[in-house]
Amino acid sequence: MKKIETNSENLKDDISAFYDYKIWHYITVNGVDLGDKMEIQYLFKKYGNKEEVVCYFLTMDYEKEIPSIVSIIPSAYLGEGEVVDMFGVKIKEIPKGLLLEEDSCQAPLRKAQ
Numbered sequence: 001m002k003k004i005e006t007n008s009e010n011l012k013d014d015i016s017a018f019y020d021y022k023i024w025h026y027i028t029v030n031g032v033d034l035g036d037k038m039e040i041q042y043l044f045k046k047y048g049n050k051e052e053v054v055c056y057f058l059t060m061d062y063e064k065e066i067p068s069i070v071s072i073i074p075s076a077y078l079g080e081g082e083v084v085d086m087f088g089v090k091i092k093e094i095p096k097g098l099l100l101e102e103d104s105c106q107a108p109l110r111k112a113q
Contacts, residue, residue, distance in 0.1 A: 001053040008066040011058060015042060015069050018056070023047060029069075029079035031087045033111045037061060038089055042069065042076075062110075065090035086110075 006014045019026070027043040039059050046052035060066055068091050069076045080091045081098030088107030100106065 001055055003055045003057060006056050006058050008058060008060060008064065011056070012067050012069060012072065015056060016072050018054070019044070019072060024054070026073045026075060029076060029083055031083040031089065031109070033087060033109065034059070035111055038087060040066065040083065040089070060089065062089060065092055067091070068093050070094070
């Protein structure tokens, strides 16, 4: 797997320049709790080559908001919504409540709150 680091300011430009739906399959977005920070990973697999996987990732503070890539890849809404609910991160234009009810445990996969 090839990992490419980006940041919140360049995320959309980097994904937009890379992503061609005829070449790359968007797999998902993952959240990795690093304790005091969060790593967000966007995973892609090349069609016809199951070995070629690319991961764009960024590290963020929990209080910072990052942009959504839904304008580039509409199906990213589900993965980004899951990361918002499960880890309590802020992604622009992705509201809380996709998977968790308002009265449920909030950010259940976050290590410390």
